[in-house]
Amino acid sequence: MEHIELFFKSIFIDNMVFATFLGMCSYLAVSKKVSTAVGLGAAVIFVLAVTVPLNWLLDQYILKEGALVWLGEEYASYDLSFLSFIMFIATIATMVQLVEIIVEKFSPSLYNSLGIFLPLIAVNCAILGGSLFMQSREIPSLGLALTYGTGSGIGWFLAILAIAAIREKIRYSSVPPALRGLGITFIITGLMAIGFMSFGGMLTGGDEKKEEKPTAEAKLIEQETEKEAKEIVANNTNINQ
Amino acid sequence: MGLLSKKDAALITDPLLDNNPITIQVLGICSALAITAELKASIVMAVSVMFVLGLGNVVISLMRNIIPSKIRIIVQLIVVATLVIIVDLVLKAFAYELSKTLSVFVGLIITNCIIMGRFEAFALGNGPWRSFLDGIGNAVGYGIILIAVGFFRELLGSGTLLGFKVLGDPIEKTGLYAIGYENNGFMLLSPMALIVVGIIIWIQRSKNKSLIEEA
Numbered sequence A: 001m002e003h004i005e006l007f008f009k010s011i012f013i014d015n016m017v018f019a020t021f022l023g024m025c026s027y028l029a030v031s032k033k034v035s036t037a038v039g040l041g042a043a044v045i046f047v048l049a050v051t052v053p054l055n056w057l058l059d060q061y062i063l064k065e066g067a068l069v070w071l072g073e074e075y076a077s078y079d080l081s082f083l084s085f086i087m088f089i090a091t092i093a094t095m096v097q098l099v100e101i102i103v104e105k106f107s108p109s110l111y112n113s114l115g116i117f118l119p120l121i122a123v124n125c126a127i128l129g130g131s132l133f134m135q136s137r138e139i140p141s142l143g144l145a146l147t148y149g150t151g152s153g154i155g156w157f158l159a160i161l162a163i164a165a166i167r168e169k170i171r172y173s174s175v176p177p178a179l180r181g182l183g184i185t186f187i188i189t190g191l192m193a194i195g196f197m198s199f200g201g202m203l204t205g206g207d208e209k210k211e212e213k214p215t216a217e218a219k220l221i222e223q224e225t226e227k228e229a230k231e232i233v234a235n236n237t238n239i240n241q
Numbered sequence B: 001m002g003l004l005s006k007k008d009a010a011l012i013t014d015p016l017l018d019n020n021p022i023t024i025q026v027l028g029i030c031s032a033l034a035i036t037a038e039l040k041a042s043i044v045m046a047v048s049v050m051f052v053l054g055l056g057n058v059v060i061s062l063m064r065n066i067i068p069s070k071i072r073i074i075v076q077l078i079v080v081a082t083l084v085i086i087v088d089l090v091l092k093a094f095a096y097e098l099s100k101t102l103s104v105f106v107g108l109i110i111t112n113c114i115i116m117g118r119f120e121a122f123a124l125g126n127g128p129w130r131s132f133l134d135g136i137g138n139a140v141g142y143g144i145i146l147i148a149v150g151f152f153r154e155l156l157g158s159g160t161l162l163g164f165k166v167l168g169d170p171i172e173k174t175g176l177y178a179i180g181y182e183n184n185g186f187m188l189l190s191p192m193a194l195i196v197v198g199i200i201i202w203i204q205r206s207k208n209k210s211l212i213e214e215a
Helices: A002-013 A016-020 A024-029 A034-063 A067-071 A081-106 A108-122 A125-136 A142-170 A182-201 A208-212 A216-240 B006-016 B029-034 B039-063 B069-094 B096-102 B113-121 B128-158 B175-179 B190-207
Strands: none
Touching: A002 A142, A002 A182, A016 A125, A016 A142, A016 A182, A016 B190, A024 A125, A024 A142, A024 A182, A024 B029, A034 A067, A034 A081, A034 A108, A034 A125, A034 A142, A081 A108, A081 A125, A081 B069, A125 A142, A142 A182, A182 B190, B006 B128, B029 B190, B039 B069, B039 B096, B039 B113, B039 B128, B069 B096, B069 B113, B113 B128, B128 B190
């Protein structure tokens, strides 16, 4: 159940592209045709599913505060988390190279369809973002990390597939000249993001779990209630005087 | 401009408008959108990127003749990651609250495509001084858009700028709020960042017709 929840949450609610804008560069650059979008999307799913669990292991057994305790008691107080950026990106870059070599060796046809996208992926923010979110959201187990990685990848895949299909069609409509290409893509993505926000209540069902991640809206309401509270206090002191 | 030759000055001024990294080269969008709900965060992000890109360009440019081209991506990533760790630690030490707001997006400067893009396109083929100028120019071009988006989102979304209530107080109904103005909370949500950038691109391309893409 936990897995299914996290899986759908990472696809729809915390969608990489629409909720956190990760991997926007390649999302905008490679979404002109559906076929290339599918290739890149598949590569992203694959690499995320590999690197997120791997980085989870790194985080758990090397980087976290007290993670080195398996080396001996005297290492318990070490906190290497400041190294996580460099470790994560090195893992990702190495994995991407490794995956490229392995795929080239064993499945030339897959290599031909994915191959050109793999080097692009090393610098795709979605990949590093996946690992960093995994770290900051404190995913508790290796299995969940795998689910999270795969789910985020599928979410990204869906997003790029959708925008590529829309961009193929929009060629036939009369967009104002200055908006053509990049401008209209931005605005469509914005509208799609608004659409994806409607998935927000899908798993929470309005119960207290919603508090897990305060949205901008929730923050705003919080601020306002705070202000109101202050106002009431101010009024009371006035009355007292 | 005694200090800079005309060619060097162009390195700084070109990326500001006609070759802007965000609106024209389409690089570094990710971080540009996620953190622009507040002006302050946008400014800090712009300064961090300027630091990383300026210094990173110099380092890569100095090493350009000794980096084997096969592993240059990894070398570049390590250089950026080191610089970003410095930025992250400085932010955590001196602006802890802000570093919480920026959360993972400081780390994501590493994969900000502007940085890799400039390393590949410029620093690998030019001397350190010119690379430095190019880095600063691009970072400023990036910063301008970030600050513009942050300005509008914070002004329209919460009626403040850098936390100051410039439009009056929404609860005591002073300033603009006295005549029935309301904050548009929607501006604070993430999709609006995309739409604001889309509009900036629209305005820029309407002014400069040569930038219009063939559909």
